[in-house]
Amino acid sequence: MDKPNHILRPGKRNGAVKKNGLRHEYQPAIANSAAMTKTTAKHLNLPLNCFAAVPRGAEELAASELAALGIRDAKPGKGGVAFIADRAGLYRANLWLRTASRVLVQLALFPCTNPAELYAGVYAISWQELITPDMTLAVDCSLRDSALTHSGFVALKTKDAVVDRIRVSCGSRPNVDTAAPDMRINVHLHKNICTISLDSSGDSLDRRGYRLERNEAPLRETLAAAVVALTGWDGTIPLADPMCGSGTIPVEAALMAAHIPPGLQRLFGFQRWLDFDSALWADICAEAEAGIRRLLVGLVTGYDVDNKALLLAGRNCSKAGLEGQIHFFHAALLEFRPEGDKGVVIINPPYGKRLGDEDDLRELYCQIGDVMKKQCRGWTGYVLTGNLELAKYIGLKASRRYVLFNGAIECRLLKYDLY
Numbered sequence: 001m002d003k004p005n006h007i008l009r010p011g012k013r014n015g016a017v018k019k020n021g022l023r024h025e026y027q028p029a030i031a032n033s034a035a036m037t038k039t040t041a042k043h044l045n046l047p048l049n050c051f052a053a054v055p056r057g058a059e060e061l062a063a064s065e066l067a068a069l070g071i072r073d074a075k076p077g078k079g080g081v082a083f084i085a086d087r088a089g090l091y092r093a094n095l096w097l098r099t100a101s102r103v104l105v106q107l108a109l110f111p112c113t114n115p116a117e118l119y120a121g122v123y124a125i126s127w128q129e130l131i132t133p134d135m136t137l138a139v140d141c142s143l144r145d146s147a148l149t150h151s152g153f154v155a156l157k158t159k160d161a162v163v164d165r166i167r168v169s170c171g172s173r174p175n176v177d178t179a180a181p182d183m184r185i186n187v188h189l190h191k192n193i194c195t196i197s198l199d200s201s202g203d204s205l206d207r208r209g210y211r212l213e214r215n216e217a218p219l220r221e222t223l224a225a226a227v228v229a230l231t232g233w234d235g236t237i238p239l240a241d242p243m244c245g246s247g248t249i250p251v252e253a254a255l256m257a258a259h260i261p262p263g264l265q266r267l268f269g270f271q272r273w274l275d276f277d278s279a280l281w282a283d284i285c286a287e288a289e290a291g292i293r294r295l296l297v298g299l300v301t302g303y304d305v306d307n308k309a310l311l312l313a314g315r316n317c318s319k320a321g322l323e324g325q326i327h328f329f330h331a332a333l334l335e336f337r338p339e340g341d342k343g344v345v346i347i348n349p350p351y352g353k354r355l356g357d358e359d360d361l362r363e364l365y366c367q368i369g370d371v372m373k374k375q376c377r378g379w380t381g382y383v384l385t386g387n388l389e390l391a392k393y394i395g396l397k398a399s400r401r402y403v404l405f406n407g408a409i410e411c412r413l414l415k416y417d418l419y
């Protein structure tokens with residue numbers, strides 16, 4: 001069994017700034033599996049042990065994003081990236097990460113093979129310093145290869161330990177609100193090691209705030225951002241999506257090129273925390289807003305045969321703060337003629353599992369190959385599909401293949417050099 005080597009847990013108040021008498025700091029503590037030992041820390045911005053949960057296949061991209069934010073030593077692993085940050089780093093990660101779905105702040109790590117160990121490990125955390133009885137909470141749970149196998153039970157037991165600890169300390173307990181809690185607690189059990197974290201993101205980070213309605217098969221925003229990042233597009237040459245649907249790929253590409261943080265329009269879980277530093281947050285947002293730039297006409301374009309989808313794409317684009325900066329056209333794939341002698345074309349065709357019938361789609365995939373070959377000379381083509389059988393009908397040789405997950409669906413992003 002892996003030996004836990006480092007935990008962060010709420011500790012004694014450090015005597016620094018107190019807001020409404022409730023301010024707290026996390027204190028790092030070195031733990032072994034038998035006992036968790038507190039150490040004293042005297043700084044306000046102590047490093048936080050963070051974990052950015054990332055769709056599988058995008059971990060390296062998220063680590064690069066963190067490096068670009070000045071966060072060193074981010075460690076990509078399966079399904080996420082571990083990193084150390086101060087409070088500013090945590091806020092920036094939430095605001096700027098395009099490929100991550102949430103950022104967790106680890107509080108404790110302990111061995112757990114039965115309900116009693118779970119309860120004791122959770123109860124040991126000073127929850128009364130993090131959550132007051134008038135706040136609401138929710139517990140999310142994920143389990144893998146562990147003795148406890150029922151996620152609902154683990155979440156319930158965790159919640160019991162949290163509210164019991166607060167009741168004993170404060171005389172009353174917080175209520176549960178699964179829809180919009182003030183504090184989202186994350187419990188993760190893997191190989192009988194339990195990690196308890198606070199979810200600093202609240203709503204998943206792919207909820208940027210620009211998608212007003214959903215069309216039939218929208219790409220998750222984080223996945224669209226990962227696709228654009230994998231193409232290496234840097235905003236200096238055109239990018240076109242001939243089957244743009246609700247415009248997720250063009251919008252994510254344009255947000256990147258315009259230096260608009262994906263989270264600029266939304267609220268985050270950490271904004272409800274007792275230690276929320278609103279002045280620091282305001283500075284980080286102001287700095288981000290100052291860097292936003294306007295895109296050149298024709299840089300990012302989207303096309304679709306479905307007018308309803310295009311209407312959504314236009315609305316999403318405006319809501320994302322990109323009004324008039326992405327150009328959408330009603331066109332069937334066969335009419336697609338990109339302008340310019342080089343650029344990046346990204347296609348996310350229907351692939352049968354959720355939308356469209358596979359038989360009808362063979363012809364569409366043949367068309368994709370023809371259009372890329374005949375109309376996109378000099379460009380680089382990318383096709384994101386969850387159906388490798390259909391992909392064969394493209395009839396061109398892919399020069400690279402990336403594995404990505406669209407929810408549970410294993411997809412390939414195929415790269416085509418179009419001479």
Ligand SMILES: C[S@@+](CC[C@H](N)C(=O)[O-])C[C@H]1O[C@@H](n2cnc3c(N)ncnc32)[C@H](O)[C@@H]1O
Nearest residue numbers: 218219243244245246248305306332333348350
């Ligand atoms: C999987 S969806 C794309 C979803 C999109 N990435 C999003 O996030 O909303 C495929 C899109 O291809 C469009 N489409 C299907 N056949 C087409 C064709 N022959 N020409 C142009 N668009 C087509 C559909 O209208 C649909 O919007």
